[in-house]
Structures are given as C-alpha cells and as structure tokens.
Amino acid sequence: MVCIGIPTGTSVLITDRPHLLQHAQTLKPSKTITSQIHVRFLDQPGNRARLPNLCVRRDGVRVAALQTKTAWPTQSMVEKLPLEASTDVEYDAVIIGSGMGGLATAAQMVAKGAKVLVLEKYLLPGGSASHFKREGFTFDVGSSMMFGFGDEGTTNLITKCLEAVGKKMATIPDPTQVNYHLPKSSRFPEGLNVRVWREYNDFVGELSARFPHEKDGIQAFYDTCWKVFNSLNSIELKSLEEPRYLMQQFFRNPIACLTLAYYATTNTGEAARRYIKDPELLRFIDLECYIWSTVAADLTPLINSGMVFCDRHFGGINYPVGGVGLIAEHLAEGITEHGGNIVYKANVKEILMREESNGQQSTGSAGQRAYGVKLADGRVFRGKTIISNATRWDTFENMIGDDHLPQGEKLFRKRYKKAPSFFSMHIGVKADVLPPGTDCHHIILENWDKMEEPRETIFLSMPSLLDPSLAPEGHHIVHAFTPDWIDAWQGLSPEDYERKKEEVAESLCKRIEAVIPGLRGAITLKEVGTPRTHRRFLSRDDGTYGPIPSRPPFGMLSMPFNTTEISGLYCVGDSTFPGQGVNAVVFSGFGCAHRALCDLGMEPSWPAVDQVLKSSLKSIRDGS
Ligand SMILES: NC(=O)c1ccc[n+]([C@@H]2O[C@H](COP(=O)([O-])OP(=O)(O)OC[C@H]3O[C@@H](n4cnc5c(N)ncnc54)[C@H](O)[C@@H]3O)[C@@H](O)[C@H]2O)c1
Ligand SMILES: CC(C)=CCC/C(C)=C/C=C/C(C)=C/C=C/C(C)=C/C=C/C=C(C)/C=C/C=C(C)/C=C/C=C(\C)CCC=C(C)C
Structure with a gap:
C-alpha cells in the first residue's frame, strides 16, 4: 500500500x-x-x-x-x-473535466513532460464514457460501440492515447457494427434488415442485394468515404491549428492532404446524392449518419463519415475487456503514473481571467487571459493554460458568464444548437432470452419520417454478448437508449416523473420485443434514466449529447477547433471539431494537447505564422 x-x-x-x-x-x-x-x-x-x-x-x-x-x-x-494537487504551484495545464476529451489531452501532455492537473466534478473518470455497477452488472454509461481501437494506421486513436501513457487494453472484436431493423415498405413488406459486417465486402454485398439497382452507386459512395479515410489513416493526426505540422504533413503526404482539403467542405448528403438516387437508400444513408451524429447526412461533414464508415471495417469495432469505463480508468492511472494529478469531487465554478499584460497580443474580445480556476469549495488552481472539457454552454455560460462571451461564441450559438439528450434503460436479463448469434448492437426504427423525433429511433447495445464478465452468470445486459429532450421531463411532480418513466420504459420494451421476443418477462434489473439524469450525472447542459448544426455546415470547417478567443483558454471534447464520439473527442484531445504544448514552448512551432492560420480559419468559419 x-x-x-x-x-x-x-x-x-x-x-x-x-x-x-x-x-x-x-x-x-x-x-x-x-x-x-x-x-x-x-x-x-x-x-x-x-x-x-x-x-x-x-x-x-x-x-x-x-x-x-x-x-x-x-x-x-x-x-x-x-x-x-497543490494550490501553490502554477500548472502547465489545468484541465476541467476527465471525460475522454480531457483525459486524452492530459495523457498527451504528461507524456511530453507537462505539469498537468485534471479537475473532475464526479467521483470517477470518463464522463459519458464511464461505467457503473449494480448487482453484479457492469453497465457502460453511454455508447458501447468503440471505434479507433485497432492495431494499425494512424486513426486508431484510442489505442494510441493509451500507449502514450504506457497502457494497452485487451479488446474483443465485434463481427458486426450494427444490425438495422428498418421500416416496412412496398419493396420490403417485412421491413428492411441490413447488417453492417466487419468485413467491408460482406456489408456492401448485403446492402447491394437489398438495392440491386443501386449497386454501383453504393460502391461509389462508400469508395469516396474510403478516399477520405485512407488519407486520414496515412497522416499523423494532430492540431489543425498548427501551421508547422500542417506544412510538414503536406510535404510528407501531399496527395492525402490535398484529398482532405478537397473534401473538407463537403457534407455526406451531398456526396451520397452524387451517386445514389433511390430515396429509400438515401434515407438509409441518413440513418447511417444519424446513429452517431444525431443529424441526417446533409448536416454531417463527409470527413467524419469517412472516419466512421471505414474504421468500422479497417480497425473494426472492438470492445475493451471489462467494459468501456476501464479505458478512462487506465488513462487516469497512466496520467498519474506520469506525474499528472487528477482530483475528483472538484467542481469548477469559475474560470479566472485578467487583462492581457506585457503587451502580448490577445485574440480575446476584451483582451482577457485565463489564468486559473476556482472550485465550489473556494480552492483556486493556477495554470499557464486552462482547458475545458465541459460543453461550450457549460464553459462559457456557467464558468465565464455571458458578459464576457466572445464574438466567436455568439456566432457558434447561431450556427449550432444543443442535440437532444437520451432516455436510457440499463437492463439485466436472463441470458436465455438472447439466442446464440445475437448481434451486440441494433437499431430499431418503424417509420422513416420519424427518424429524428424523440423516442422514435431505438439504439440497443448488449456488450455482455462480447464480454460475459460484465454480467452475472446466466445473465446479459440490454442497454436501450433513444434521443429525447429535457423539456418533456421538466416540471413534473416526483410521482408523475416516476410514472412517466415507467410508461415510456414499458412502451419501448414492447417495441424492442420485435428484436428480442420475451424481453419483458426476462428482466431481472432495470435502471431508467432520463435527460434529467444525464444532466445531473454528466454535468452537461440540458443533458445534451453535444452540439448539432442548425443549418448545413461548411463541411469540417464550421466547427471550432481547440483555441478560443480568450488567450490561454482552450476547449476540448464534443464541443470542438470533430464533435461527438469517443474517438472523435480523443482526436480533439490530441489536437488540443498539441496546440497547448506549442503555446507553452514544449513542442516546436512557428509562432510567427500562428496568427495568420488562426485568422484564416476564423474568417472561413465566420463567412461559412
Ligand atoms: N452526452 C451523452 O449523453 C453521451 C452518451 C454517450 C456517449 N457520449 C459520448 O461521450 C463523449 C463526450 O466526451 P467529452 O470528453 O466531450 O465530455 P464528457 O461529458 O464525457 O466529459 C466531461 C467531463 O467534465 C466534467 N465536468 C463538467 N463540468 C465540470 C465542472 N464544472 N468541474 C469539473 N468537472 C466538470 C464532467 O463530470 C465529465 O466527466 C462523446 O464521445 C459523446 O459522443 C455522450
Ligand atoms: C483546411 C485545413 C485546416 C486543412 C486541410 C487539409 C487537412 C490536412 C485536413 C485534415 C483533417 C483531419 C486530420 C481530420 C480529422 C478528422 C477526424 C479524426 C475525425 C474523426 C471523427 C470521428 C467521429 C465523428 C466518430 C464518431 C463516433 C460516434 C459518435 C459513435 C457513436 C456511437 C453511438 C452513439 C452508439 C450507437 C449505438 C448503436 C447503434 C446501438
């Protein structure tokens, strides 16, 4: 000890x-x-x-x-x-939140010798990618579908993030990404059923068999995604706000960079319509985007789709042995072993700022520089850089205040809105209700027109089918969730809230029985969460899943990267490019750490051209 x-x-x-x-x-x-x-x-x-x-x-x-x-x-x-953690020292970075975005930043920074402090409000690391235990079950709080866990290439970001702090996790390959159970139509009187197999040709073969007249279009659309993915997978993934790195990558791999630049402003819907005409198939592509971005293809940057639609076949979907929460725990352990500090139950209430001094130019709207944070218990921690892993709404409204809202944040609020939260059920079932060969992940949707409506698209994950250690002997986990808004759950008396939870849970379970017959009779444990639960335990404004564009974005260039208009203040996590997704926020952590290390003088950079790149990216964003 x-x-x-x-x-x-x-x-x-x-x-x-x-x-x-x-x-x-x-x-x-x-x-x-x-x-x-x-x-x-x-x-x-x-x-x-x-x-x-x-x-x-x-x-x-x-x-x-x-x-x-x-x-x-x-x-x-x-x-x-x-x-x-000491209040007497000045850290290189004070990171607010130990979600996967915050941990990825911390891991990269401690690996380069930076003095890092992570402040987490909750008792455990991981945020939305944490886990909890009940009666012998280990439940993933959020998604159980992990991208970026492969062995090869440069896009296996979770593997690389763990490696940075000397950790490696055993994983279990999932033979399918997802099994879609989709609406009945004149062409599919029994409903459309498509499996996304780990093997790319098996998936494309199955989809083409359902839509034989679109065989070439299907191939051409997914081939475009592969062009994006192969480019991403051949360059080092770091901060797109760092000119020296960008130039280096352009010299090393001009074709890959030009390909990415070419697709940087494209959205997925536009690319799909270039090759596919069948409206039902286009709706399928919308759903392919919706299940991870919570918006349809027209609002989803093609760069993101390239990553998701191809990594599932290249690196594959791999489940970490022991559960998703262990990724964060391994990272936290590695960070402290490398000299970083993580403090739990540390609720940051305020980001401290002062006027920019010593004639340094500030990009901040009011010439402000962030220099520290204040906790609810009054403790103050100082940092040369302050990095927020909380959502942009929580960061700027709650920790800085609307009086100091920079111009760029006002624009962000016009362009992006909060995605819905989720209604979720973490269920323990008797094992025999799931026949052998059942897939781990399923999507259920009965009406295409309702795809984006609350509680219509049902997501099912059963990770104990891959890793039986998550459930007691003779049992399995069924995690069912569906997008839902917090408004529907506000202003209810405690009795009405509980009653409504039960009613919604019952109606979802009934619908899930189309895929798992006999589900309701096999339940041994059921924990029901609403958007209010997400807000409370994940400290996310309205329990939101993250930002979604209010109108078609300018591809990948509309979403802010990591720097903010307040000097010394960075954002990381799903409020920054590329948005939601565990591997996505890990990428944002790689970028954030790289940019912050450059600003701290701990990584080589070209400060003289920094401002030019920053201003160009800003004007593209402002004008988009
Ligand atoms: N929101 C959801 O319902 C949900 C569900 C499943 C998966 N996900 C995925 O989770 C990932 C989100 O990752 P992320 O890293 O951006 O964020 P995150 O929400 O997972 O982590 C943010 C962390 O910051 C902490 N925090 C917030 N305010 C704080 C404060 N004032 N002081 C100290 N700590 C504070 C939270 O407790 C949390 O641990 C994404 O991949 C998303 O797709 C989200
Ligand atoms: C202009 C400039 C600056 C430049 C130009 C050129 C270049 C160089 C470019 C570059 C670029 C880059 C690098 C980019 C990158 C990108 C990336 C990495 C991306 C990523 C992404 C990812 C993602 C988006 C992911 C996502 C995922 C998710 C969300 C998931 C989820 C899941 C869930 C929810 C689950 C489901 C379930 C069921 C179905 C059941």
Missing part, C-alpha cells in the same frame, strides 16, 4: 472496508503521516490478499492511494508518484 499526497502530520485510518468511510471521524487513526510521501509496505508481500484498498483521512476524505496489482511497488515507482 502506498499513500500519496497526504500532508505531514495527518492522522490516517487505513481500512479495507468501504462502509467505514462514513464513520472515519469517530474511529481511531491507525497511522500518522511523517513524511510528504508516506510509504507503508504492509508486512510481507504474502499478506497481499488481506491488503487494504482504501486510505481515509481522519476528516473522512478519501486520499490518493495506490495498490499495485501486478508487482510490489519499488522505491523508484514511489518516487515518481505525484504529490497531492
């Missing part, structure tokens, strides 16, 4: 019983810390089975503790461990 970051003189209770946390005040301390890093090797390594796993300060606060699982800690490991 190694206790870290406990101030000298603190009395600590070392216990292996979580329930003692509540009574820590009244119990006798078992140890007084005598040095800043207090190392307590408990007896002999042979006693490890009985090792405590919690270390509690007398005031009841759980302190940083590390119990190595594989090896007995060595003195050099202990020396590398960070001290408790």
Whole structure:
C-alpha cells in the first residue's frame, strides 16, 4: 500500500472496508503521516490478499492511494508518484473535466513532460464514457460501440492515447457494427434488415442485394468515404491549428492532404446524392449518419463519415475487456503514473481571467487571459493554460458568464444548437432470452419520417454478448437508449416523473420485443434514466449529447477547433471539431494537447505564422 499526497502530520485510518468511510471521524487513526510521501509496505508481500484498498483521512476524505496489482511497488515507482494537487504551484495545464476529451489531452501532455492537473466534478473518470455497477452488472454509461481501437494506421486513436501513457487494453472484436431493423415498405413488406459486417465486402454485398439497382452507386459512395479515410489513416493526426505540422504533413503526404482539403467542405448528403438516387437508400444513408451524429447526412461533414464508415471495417469495432469505463480508468492511472494529478469531487465554478499584460497580443474580445480556476469549495488552481472539457454552454455560460462571451461564441450559438439528450434503460436479463448469434448492437426504427423525433429511433447495445464478465452468470445486459429532450421531463411532480418513466420504459420494451421476443418477462434489473439524469450525472447542459448544426455546415470547417478567443483558454471534447464520439473527442484531445504544448514552448512551432492560420480559419468559419 502506498499513500500519496497526504500532508505531514495527518492522522490516517487505513481500512479495507468501504462502509467505514462514513464513520472515519469517530474511529481511531491507525497511522500518522511523517513524511510528504508516506510509504507503508504492509508486512510481507504474502499478506497481499488481506491488503487494504482504501486510505481515509481522519476528516473522512478519501486520499490518493495506490495498490499495485501486478508487482510490489519499488522505491523508484514511489518516487515518481505525484504529490497531492497543490494550490501553490502554477500548472502547465489545468484541465476541467476527465471525460475522454480531457483525459486524452492530459495523457498527451504528461507524456511530453507537462505539469498537468485534471479537475473532475464526479467521483470517477470518463464522463459519458464511464461505467457503473449494480448487482453484479457492469453497465457502460453511454455508447458501447468503440471505434479507433485497432492495431494499425494512424486513426486508431484510442489505442494510441493509451500507449502514450504506457497502457494497452485487451479488446474483443465485434463481427458486426450494427444490425438495422428498418421500416416496412412496398419493396420490403417485412421491413428492411441490413447488417453492417466487419468485413467491408460482406456489408456492401448485403446492402447491394437489398438495392440491386443501386449497386454501383453504393460502391461509389462508400469508395469516396474510403478516399477520405485512407488519407486520414496515412497522416499523423494532430492540431489543425498548427501551421508547422500542417506544412510538414503536406510535404510528407501531399496527395492525402490535398484529398482532405478537397473534401473538407463537403457534407455526406451531398456526396451520397452524387451517386445514389433511390430515396429509400438515401434515407438509409441518413440513418447511417444519424446513429452517431444525431443529424441526417446533409448536416454531417463527409470527413467524419469517412472516419466512421471505414474504421468500422479497417480497425473494426472492438470492445475493451471489462467494459468501456476501464479505458478512462487506465488513462487516469497512466496520467498519474506520469506525474499528472487528477482530483475528483472538484467542481469548477469559475474560470479566472485578467487583462492581457506585457503587451502580448490577445485574440480575446476584451483582451482577457485565463489564468486559473476556482472550485465550489473556494480552492483556486493556477495554470499557464486552462482547458475545458465541459460543453461550450457549460464553459462559457456557467464558468465565464455571458458578459464576457466572445464574438466567436455568439456566432457558434447561431450556427449550432444543443442535440437532444437520451432516455436510457440499463437492463439485466436472463441470458436465455438472447439466442446464440445475437448481434451486440441494433437499431430499431418503424417509420422513416420519424427518424429524428424523440423516442422514435431505438439504439440497443448488449456488450455482455462480447464480454460475459460484465454480467452475472446466466445473465446479459440490454442497454436501450433513444434521443429525447429535457423539456418533456421538466416540471413534473416526483410521482408523475416516476410514472412517466415507467410508461415510456414499458412502451419501448414492447417495441424492442420485435428484436428480442420475451424481453419483458426476462428482466431481472432495470435502471431508467432520463435527460434529467444525464444532466445531473454528466454535468452537461440540458443533458445534451453535444452540439448539432442548425443549418448545413461548411463541411469540417464550421466547427471550432481547440483555441478560443480568450488567450490561454482552450476547449476540448464534443464541443470542438470533430464533435461527438469517443474517438472523435480523443482526436480533439490530441489536437488540443498539441496546440497547448506549442503555446507553452514544449513542442516546436512557428509562432510567427500562428496568427495568420488562426485568422484564416476564423474568417472561413465566420463567412461559412
Ligand atoms: N452526452 C451523452 O449523453 C453521451 C452518451 C454517450 C456517449 N457520449 C459520448 O461521450 C463523449 C463526450 O466526451 P467529452 O470528453 O466531450 O465530455 P464528457 O461529458 O464525457 O466529459 C466531461 C467531463 O467534465 C466534467 N465536468 C463538467 N463540468 C465540470 C465542472 N464544472 N468541474 C469539473 N468537472 C466538470 C464532467 O463530470 C465529465 O466527466 C462523446 O464521445 C459523446 O459522443 C455522450
Ligand atoms: C483546411 C485545413 C485546416 C486543412 C486541410 C487539409 C487537412 C490536412 C485536413 C485534415 C483533417 C483531419 C486530420 C481530420 C480529422 C478528422 C477526424 C479524426 C475525425 C474523426 C471523427 C470521428 C467521429 C465523428 C466518430 C464518431 C463516433 C460516434 C459518435 C459513435 C457513436 C456511437 C453511438 C452513439 C452508439 C450507437 C449505438 C448503436 C447503434 C446501438
């Protein structure tokens, strides 16, 4: 057992019983810390089975503790461990939020030697990509469909992110990305059913068999996506706001960069209509976009579709053994092992700003520079850069205030609106309700015209079909979710809220029985969440899934990248390009870390041309 970051003189209770946390005040301390890093090797390594796993300060606060699982800690490991987050130092980066965007930024930055502090409001890392446990089930909070987990190329961003802090996770390949159960029509009286197989030719073959008259169009459309993907997969993926890197990539791989530049302003609907005429098939392409972007193809940049429609075949969809939440936990562990600090239950209330000094030019509307953050408990942490992983609405409205809203943010609010949140059910079922060979992910939609309406498109994920360790023996997980707005759940009495939850859950379960016959009779556990639940636990304004364009975007160039108009303040996560998606926010983390490291002088850059690129990107965005 190694206790870290406990101030000298603190009395600590070392216990292996979580329930003692509540009574820590009244119990006798078992140890007084005598040095800043207090190392307590408990007896002999042979006693490890009985090792405590919690270390509690007398005031009841759980302190940083590390119990190595594989090896007995060595003195050099202990020396590398960070001290408790200090309010006395200036960090290179203070990161607000430990969602995948924040963690990816932190991982890249600590790997380059930056001094990083991550402040997380919740008790665990991962945000929307975290997990929770109930009665032996391990439920993913959000999506169980992981892109970017392959072994090859440059687009396997989750794999690369873990590697940066010395971590690797075992994954289970999913033979299909998704099984679509779609509306009945004159051509498909039983309903259209399409599986997206891991093997590209199997998928295109199956879709072409459903729409034989569009065989060439299907091939040409997905081939265009491959052009985008192959280009992305052959260049290093870093900040698009960094001129030196862009120039380097252009010299190394001009064809790939020119291809990306060519498609940078294209949306997916436009590309699909170039090759496909059948309205039903075009609706299918809309749905192919909607299930991850929550908007139809006309509002989805082709660069993003290239990534999603091809990585599912190139790297494949791979499920991390033990659940999605472990990705964030591995990253958090790697970040602290590399000297970073993560503080949980740290609710940032304010981003502190001052007038830009020493004649440095500010890009901020009011010449402001962010220099620190203030927590709800009054603590202040200072940073040379401040990086927000919260949504843009939470960052600018709640932590800065509308008085300081930069011009660019006003424009963003005109161009982008909040996507709906989700109604979700995390269900435990008896295993025999799922016949062998059932696919992990399904989409159910009965009426094309209602695709974007609340509670119409149903998403189903059953990750225990891939990793049985997520559910108790003889059981499986059914995670069902559907887009929904918070307005429908406001202003209800507690009884009405509960009643409405039950009614909606019942009607969804009935519809899901079209795919899982007998579902309702097989349920052993059901946790129902509404947009209010998402707002509360994920700290996202209105529980939103992220920003969506209010009108067709200028391809990938409408969405802001990581810098903001306030000097020293960056955004990362799904409020920045390329938007929602775990691998998408990890990319935004790569970009954010790269740009911040350049600004800190820790990565080579060309400061003289920075401003030119920034202004050009801004004018493209403003004029788009
Ligand atoms: N929103 C959803 O319902 C939902 C569901 C499934 C998946 N997803 C996916 O999750 C990903 C989102 O990743 P992300 O990294 O952009 O964001 P995130 O929402 O996952 O993480 C943001 C983190 O910031 C923390 N935070 C917010 N305000 C804070 C404050 N004031 N002080 C301290 N911490 C604060 C939150 O607790 C959270 O951990 C996307 O991939 C999205 O597609 C979202
Ligand atoms: C102009 C300039 C600046 C430049 C020019 C040229 C160039 C160089 C360019 C470049 C570019 C780049 C690099 C780009 C990049 C991009 C990227 C990376 C992208 C990515 C993306 C991704 C994405 C979008 C993803 C997504 C995903 C998702 C969202 C998912 C989700 C899922 C879910 C929800 C689940 C479902 C379920 C069921 C079905 C059940």
